[in-house]
Amino acid sequence: MPLTSQPVAQLRSLLRDHNISIADLVVAFVASESTNTNVGDAANTTTTIMDSLISHPASVADIRQWACRTASQIYADQVAELSRKAAGLHFGASKATALSLQEFDLDELADLFHSHAPDLWRCYDQLLSADPSINRQRERRQQERYETRIAAREAALAQFCPADVDLSEDVDADSESDDDEEGDRAHEGRVSISTIRKVVIMCIMLLNTNQRCNSFQCMIGLFLHSCNTPEDVIETLARLGISxxxxxxxxxxxxxxxxxxxxLKQVGRTLTAGFAYDNVDIELKHTVPTLEKPHETLVHLTSGTLIPLDHGVLREDLDCSKELWERSFLNRDRQGHEPFVSEDKLLDLHPEEEDHPSQLLRRERFWAWVFRRDLLRHGPKEFSKFFKDLGKPEVVTEIPLVKSTQVPARMMDISPSTPQGNGEALADLFKQANIGDPAEDGASEVTDIKNYITLVHGDLLTGERIQSFQASRSVEKTPWQRRQCVIYLMGMFHLKMACADAIWRICIENKDARKDPSSLIKFVGILRKKETAKIETKPGFRRMHEVIEHVGIVSRLNSWKVATSRRYQTATLEEFAKKGPTWEEIEDLSLELAKNFVASPDFHEMRQQNPGERDQVKENSLLQQEYFLLYEELTYAMNEGDIGRLESCFMPWVFIFRGCGKHKYATQLVKYLRDIHFVYARFPRLQRAIRMNILCNPTGRAGHFRGVDWWVEHNNLYLKRIYGGKYSNHTKARILKESPLIETFKNIRIQMGKMLRLDHRTIKHSPAKLATAFKALGVYMDEIRANEFVEGRKASYCIPDKKSEGMHLGLIKEAKGIRGEVVGGVGTEHMEETHSDKRVGNGGDEINDNGDSGEEDSGEGREELDEAELEVEDDGDLDV
Structure with missing residues (x-):
């Protein structure tokens, strides 16, 4: 009850008479034990008293000073308590471990700060929302956006619904709940960002109080480093206390x-991990060449990684090294040898389904599926409604969907350009994994390899040198010295690159092949006007991959146009769409396209006809489409992890490789099929382990299988461009030091991205808008009637049927060495080639008979790959 002026005057007079100030009275009143029962009642009015004092002009300055001093001391005490070691916020960067980084959680920090410094945390809430009018404005804008979305839905319904229909029920609860959820997410996002900022402020205070409280700053620093942030930026953020x-x-x-x-040792001791490695050439431009080291600017290194074998592979599944050695052609004391396996048997490894309703082979049914897929994706939009009916091609043998993991090895200061160099690289990898023969000198603590097999992945040139190294060591006494445990597996990514290169050799490399109006390079000139010169000389994998994909799509759409004009008398695909064909009609027409618009097995008979009955332009289109579709099938099988379909693709490419001079790829593919399905048939668990792990899936998502060698190339990209230091810090020592931390940096990037709510960002390129380019190429194909039959039409160049040529080479006696058959008493594993001692590689470099070249990455066997040809996905992985 407020006092009137008279009692107040009386109290003031009484206090003055006894020489007592109001402050003395309050202090004495609070300190008196006899009045403790009334202190609680008096404390309840403290807020009223303080409000009165701070509103009075005479006391406002003093009360503010007191309030600030008291609050500051409270906040300082709470910060000091958190900065002590007992709070668990001390972090030593010099003793950082991957586990300690994984355990860092921003939300746990926020909870800790809220519970141990509640007053300061509430102060942050007030300070970060200091202007109430701004908050009200945000809420008003959110409400306006909500009302705008509701009005837009009602307007859309009103446009398409009769006037007598009640629209109030059409804007149903589900739509409103979606808007509510969106509003909740926006509010949650604002709260989350506010929490992040409060944590940052608190961490800056803790770091300034105690330099050991730097866990947040260390995470930010490593995150910035993993994103290749310039050091000037990191130094600036360190000055600000953020890093x-x-x-x-x-x-x-x-x-x-x-x-x-x-x-590495932990994974290695399981003896169920595959090894993969590749050469890495890095140019250190700041290095000055000297007389002693004239070529020091180009550093030749070797990167490697360990990939645990998935899909239930056990150590016992690989326990067959001795049994394989007993019949190996490298074993001079072998008691027998593997029987010869003809290529006819390799063609029948995956039998066809008998009496299929379509009367087409499995490969032809896949081609029909590709025709349907391209029509739905790139044809008139009316066909998009059939996507639910498209499905996927039949599965032959599927690799289960499991996310693969890797443990990157430390990069090796070894150049794997010779068999000896590859032997040193293998020895270094085995040493890092701590596996070997305990009987060797100085190897008593290693994990005994015993009789177990070790799978090693690499490109073709790596495989040749591994096999050459094993041949040179075959006379050694112990299995370990012979590297008897090693089984080389060819990288499927480099195989895919070789397929693209083979198509380039067949359709573009020859200058005469570029003259005809229906040639592939003419099509490329419409899609990529400024890149024809580059594609004619040395296009690189990514560019050639896109050429095959894009020209193939337009050619197949043009084939649809030709086929529908015959059956339905339509001039365009748009007219065909307006007729409203059923899915059954589209399926039936796609089967016809697979039969009549792709080169068939009797294609060579077509070319034997009289010139007046032939259409050479149409023949070129048929053959080119076959090459494109074979490449499409190989790519699809790899991406989907269909190892059965992938293996069924090998033999057609064996013939094509032989026909265009890539004999070593043909030899290795034949060797793989013979080994897997015949040599290893006695060890079905080893056979399964190899087939299930020749591809990996770094993301664990369907359609994202990759060759193991692709993963190594992915690591090389990061090591060369991001994690190897910059400017004067870009040294070989730095690169070697950071090489085993690829996965650690990637995890930090993902972890911090989630905690800082950066998951809405992406570094993946948006799809190219190709509709106009496709339309222009389609018009050109119409003009030259590329997919129509014109009797007697000639072409200035006939695309060679390299598949038939390769089959012929496999039949003639002189090609037995290429096929790996018995030549001069040598067994089926004979790997030597019968062609000339010199050949020309991808880049036109001559390569001598031992496979070496003047340039590390040129020539057959080590297809050239530029970093720009790998595309980073939004989750940190690469896409090809």
Whole structure:
């Protein structure tokens, strides 16, 4: 009850008479034990008293000083309590481990700060929303957006519904709940960002109080480093208290790099991990060549990784090294040898379904599916309604969908350009994994390899040199010295690159092949006007991959146009769409396209006809479409993890490789099929282990299987462009140091992206808008009637049927060495080639008979890949 002026005056007079101030009275009243029962009642009015004092002009300055001093002390005490070691926020960068980084959680920090510094946390809430009018404005804008969406839905319904229909029920609860959820997500996002900012402010205070409280700053520093942030930016953020300095980051990297050896040994001791490695050439442009080291600017290194074998592979599944050696052609004391397997048997490894209703082979049914897929994706939009009916081609043998993992090895200062270099690389990888023969000198603590097989993935040239190294070591006494445990598996990504290169050789490399109006390079000139010169000389894999894909799509759409004009008398696909064909009609027409618009097995008979009865332009289109579809099938099988379909693609490409001079790829593919399905048939568990793990799936998503060698190339990209240092810090020592931390940096990037709500961002390129280019090429194909039959029409160049040529080479006696058959008493594993001692590689470099060239990455066997040809996906992985 408020006092009137008279009692107040009386109290003031009484206090003055006894020489007592109001402050003395309040202090004495609070301190008196006899009045403790009334203190609680008095404390309840403290807020009223303080509000009165701070609103009075005479006391406002003093009360504000007191309030600030008191609040500051409370906040300082809470920060000091959190900065002590007992709070668990101390972090030593020089002792950082991958586990400690994984355990870092921004939400847990927020909960800790909220519980141990509640007053300061509430203060942040007030300060970060200091202007109430701005908050009300945000809420009003959110409400306006909500009402606008509702009005837009009602307008859309009113446009398409009769006037007498009640629209109030059409804007149903589900639509409103979706809007509510969107509003909730927006509010949640604002709250989350506010929490992040409060944590950042608190961490800056803790770091300034105690330099050991730097866990948040260390994570930010490593995150910035993993994103290749310039050091000037990191230094600036360190000055602001948000990050640690580059020196501290380097200390953490040193600790993590040392710790990585334990992970390698842990995976290695299981003896159920595959090895993969590849050469890496890095140019250190700041290095000055000297007389002693004239070529030091180009550094030749070897990168490697360990990939645990998935799909239930056990150590016992690989326990057959001795049994394989007993019948190996490298074993001079072998008691027998593997029987010869003809290529006819290799063609029948995956039997066809008998009496299929379509009367087409499995491959031809896949071609029909591709025709349907392209019509739905790139044809008139009316066909998109059939996507639910498209489905997928039949599965032959599927690899189960499991996310693959890797443990990157430390990069090796070894050049694998010779068999000896590859032997050194293998020895280094085995040493890092701590596996070997305990009987060897100085190897008493290694995990005994015993009789187990080790799978090693690599490109073709790597495989040849591994096999050459094994042949040179075959006279050694112990299995370990012979590297008897090693089974080489060819990288499927480099095989895909070789297929693209083979199509380039057949359709573009020959200058005469570029003259005809229906040639592939003429089509490329419409799609890529400024790149024809590059594609004519050395296009690279990514560019050639897109040429095959895009020209193939337009050619198949043009085939649809020709086929529908015959059956339905329509001039365009749009007219065909307006007729409203059923899915059954589309399926039936796609089967016809697969039969009549792709080169058939009797294609060579077509070319034997009289010139007046032939259409050479149409023949070129048929053959080119076959090459494109064979490439499409190989790509699809790899991406989907259909190892059965992938193996069924090998023999057609064996013939094509032979026909265009890529004999070594043909030899290795034949060797793979013979080994897997005949040599290893006695060991079905080994056979399954190889087939299920020749592809990997780094993302664990359907349609994202990759060759193991692709993963190595992915690692090389990061090591060369991001994790190897910059400017003066871009040194060989730095590259070697950071090489085993690829996965650690990737996990930090993903972890911090989620905690800082960066998951809405992507670094994946948006799909190219190709509709106009496709339309222009389609018009040109109409003009030259590329897919129509014109009797007696000639072409200035006939695309060679390299598949038939390769089949012929496999039949003649002189090609037995290429096929791996018995030549001069040598068994089926004979790998030597019978062609000339010199050949020309992809880049036109001559390569001598031992496979070496003047340039590390040129020539057959090590297809050239530029970093720009790998595309980074939004989750940090690469897409090809």
């Amino acid at each position: 640690v300095t580059p020196t501290t980051i380097n200390d953490a990297i040193t600790s993590l790099s040392k710790e990585s050896t334990h992970d």
